[in-house]
Amino acid sequence: MQQKSGELSISTYHRGLIEVTENISSWLTKSEISEGVLTIFIQHSSASLIIQENADPDVQLDLQDFYSNAAPDNPALYRHTSEGPDDMPSHIRSSLTDVSLTIPVLGGRMRLGTWQGIYIFEHRTSPHTRRLALNVMGE
Amino acid sequence: MQQKSGELSISTYHRGLIEVTENISSWLTKSEISEGVLTIFIQHSSASLIIQENADPDVQLDLQDFYSNAAPDNPALYRHTSEGPDDMPSHIRSSLTDVSLTIPVLGGRMRLGTWQGIYIFEHRTSPHTRRLALNVMGE
Amino acid sequence: MQQKSGELSISTYHRGLIEVTENISSWLTKSEISEGVLTIFIQHSSASLIIQENADPDVQLDLQDFYSNAAPDNPALYRHTSEGPDDMPSHIRSSLTDVSLTIPVLGGRMRLGTWQGIYIFEHRTSPHTRRLALNVMGE
Numbered sequence: 001m002q003q004k005s006g007e008l009s010i011s012t013y014h015r016g017l018i019e020v021t022e023n024i025s026s027w028l029t030k031s032e033i034s035e036g037v038l039t040i041f042i043q044h045s046s047a048s049l050i051i052q053e054n055a056d057p058d059v060q061l062d063l064q065d066f067y068s069n070a071a072p073d074n075p076a077l078y079r080h081t082s083e084g085p086d087d088m089p090s091h092i093r094s095s096l097t098d099v100s101l102t103i104p105v106l107g108g109r110m111r112l113g114t115w116q117g118i119y120i121f122e123h124r125t126s127p128h129t130r131r132l133a134l135n136v137m138g139e
Numbered sequence: 140m141q142q143k144s145g146e147l148s149i150s151t152y153h154r155g156l157i158e159v160t161e162n163i164s165s166w167l168t169k170s171e172i173s174e175g176v177l178t179i180f181i182q183h184s185s186a187s188l189i190i191q192e193n194a195d196p197d198v199q200l201d202l203q204d205f206y207s208n209a210a211p212d213n214p215a216l217y218r219h220t221s222e223g224p225d226d227m228p229s230h231i232r233s234s235l236t237d238v239s240l241t242i243p244v245l246g247g248r249m250r251l252g253t254w255q256g257i258y259i260f261e262h263r264t265s266p267h268t269r270r271l272a273l274n275v276m277g278e
Numbered sequence: 279m280q281q282k283s284g285e286l287s288i289s290t291y292h293r294g295l296i297e298v299t300e301n302i303s304s305w306l307t308k309s310e311i312s313e314g315v316l317t318i319f320i321q322h323s324s325a326s327l328i329i330q331e332n333a334d335p336d337v338q339l340d341l342q343d344f345y346s347n348a349a350p351d352n353p354a355l356y357r358h359t360s361e362g363p364d365d366m367p368s369h370i371r372s373s374l375t376d377v378s379l380t381i382p383v384l385g386g387r388m389r390l391g392t393w394q395g396i397y398i399f400e401h402r403t404s405p406h407t408r409r410l411a412l413n414v415m416g417e
Contacts, residue, residue, distance in 0.1 A: 001140040001276075001279040003416060005313055005384055035144055037178050037274050039315050039380045043391030045331045051238045052230060053184045058218035059230055066210065066231050071344065079336040091330060091337055092344050099329045100380045102178045102239045104274040106144050111272040113182030133389040135315050135382040137276065137279075137415065138142060140279040140415075174283055176317050176413050190377045191369060192323045197357035198369055205349065205370050241317045241378045243413040245283050250411040252321030276415065277281060 003137040004031040010130045012122035015086075017050065017060045020132070021118045025110065028136060034108040036138015040101045040118070043131045046090035047122045048097040054117030067093045067123075090123030097121055105138060142276040143170040149269045151261035154225070156189065156199045159271070160256045164249065167275060173247040175277015179240045179257070182270045185229035186261045187236040193256030206232045206262075229262030236260055244277060281415040282309040288408045290400035293364075295328065295338045298410070299395045303388065306414060312386040314416015318379045318396070321409045324368035325400045326375040332395030345371045345401075368401030375399055383416060 008023055028038060042049050053059045071092035075081045078088040101118070104111045112118075120130055147162055167177060181188050192198045210231035214220045217227040240257070243250045251257075259269055286301055306316060320327050331337045349370035353359045356366040379396070382389045390396075398408055 001142070003279070003314060005382060036142060037176075037276060037315075039382055041380065041382050041389065043389065043394065045329065045391070045394055050234055051184065052234060056219055056221070059227065062217045062219050062227050063231065063234060070209075070348075078340045080334055080340050082334070088337065088340050092341065095328055095330060095341060096235055096374055098238070099376070102180065102241050102380050104144060104178055104180050104272040106272075111180065111182065113184070113270070116182065116184055131391070133382045133384075137315060140281070175281060176315075176415060189373055190323065191373060195358055195360070198366065201356045201358050201366050202370065202373060209348075235374055237377070241319070241380050243283060243317055243319050243411045245411075250319060250321065252323070252409070255321065255323055 001139050003135060006134040008132040008134065010120055012120065012130055013127050015122055015125050016064055017119040017121055019054060019117050019119050024118055027134060028110065029108065031136045033136050033138045036105050036136055038103045038105050038110060039135045041133040042099055043133055045094050046087060046124050047120055047130050048094040048099060049101050050097045050119050050121045051116050052119060053115045055115050086125045093123045105136065140278050142274060145273040147271040147273065149259055151259065151269055152266050154261055154264050155203055156258040156260055158193060158256050158258050163257055166273060167249065168247065170275045172244065172275050172277045175244050175275055177242045177244050177249060178274045180272040181238055182272055184233050185226060185263050186259055186269050187233040187238060188240050189236045189258050189260045190240065190255050191258060192254045194254050225264045232262045244275065279417050281413060284412040286410040286412065288398055290398065290408055291405050293400055293403050294342055295397040295399055297332060297395050297397050302396055305412060306388065307386065309414045311414050311416045314383050314414055316381045316383050316388060317413045319411040320377055321411055323372050324365060324402050325398055325408050326372040326377060327379050328375045328397045328399045329379065329394050330397060331393045333393050364403045371401045383414065
């Protein structure tokens with residue numbers, strides 16, 4: 001049994017889902033671990049992780065609409081407004097989705113379903129650099 | 140340290156929670172790993188995982204009601220309607236619950252609380268076969 | 279590769295977020311594992327785990343408000359009322375947040391972002407003792 005630790009930095013340009021499946025898949029290939037578990041952890045609380053269908057782009061737009069309605073950019077709803085009208089909604093939307101993901105690995109590949117893609121869900125409206133802490137453990 | 144990889148296929152018949160605690164517990168017993176971490180990953184984005192109280196069946200019905208109201212089967216709300224009125228709500232409900240679970244193992248058993256059960260949360264209205272990718276690592 | 283299993287018991291006094299970052303960090307230091315993955319699992323379904331900003335305390339109050347509105351303490355909404363008006367909302371709020379977290383470890387420390395803290399989210403109104411099952415694996 002062995003492990004590899006790493007990090008990915010991803011630039012986001014606006015609110016929305018940014019697919020990172022290929023970035024993570026390339027990193028995993030370099031680790032040379034063929035069977036085990038991959039852990040992905042996002043080091044932020046105003047962006048999050050989500051695994052969703054990567055076939056129809058409308059799914060991503062509908063997801064954004066849902067979360068925009070669930071936690072609207074309305075400062076009247078929140079105490080925490082000092083970082084902008086989109087910051088507190090970003091924390092709420094992050095708490096509803098994922099900060100960490102664990103994905104089993106076999107044959108050197110993540111065991112994702114046919115239509116599953118891994119996304120950073122950027123909740124802020126302005127560009128950010130988002131860091132993912134990675135670990136793969138196995139053999 | 141060693142590991143075992145596996146897969147479970149579970150048939151679902153309609154929308155709702157299907158308990159899989161026993162299925163996973165049996166698989167874990169066969170792995171002969173007594174201390175470590177079990178990873179459960181669902182290879183779909185219109186069904187999800189959830190750990191909840193397994194004592195009062197009303198809890199599961201109330202959970203279903205909550206998610207039905209949060210993301211209703213109303214095509215007027217969504218762009219993505221080509222796979223049926225229940226597909227986009229299924230993606231949203233999946234994103235609100237879990238795609239992966241990690242459960243510590245000790246004495247050959249999952250360290251679940253007294254009232255905790257593991258469930259597949261089927262969000263589609265028609266029957267499906269759902270695949271869970273499993274890994275247990277430890278000694 | 280080695281591992282350590284453990285448990286933390288945390289007293290909660292009322293509904294709200296209780297930071298446990300230091301409790302978990304101390305436990306991790308004693309494990310003497312410097313690189314690997316930490317798993318945290320809460321053995322309850324009416325309290326949950328959440329990683330959020332630990333800078334402005336208003337963020338925590340706004341999070342509580344959001345979840346209180348999302349799943350209100352209104353018995354007319356639920357079948358499961360035998361354990362009190364706050365029990366079913368607690369199950370729903372737990373299902374929307376996290377039962378397990380996996381955090382990569384490097385240099386003997388959790389790879390949390392600058393502003394990230396780990397919290398137990400107590401959803402019940404009365405005091406409880408909450409148990410966290412822990413495992414760290416690595417070297």
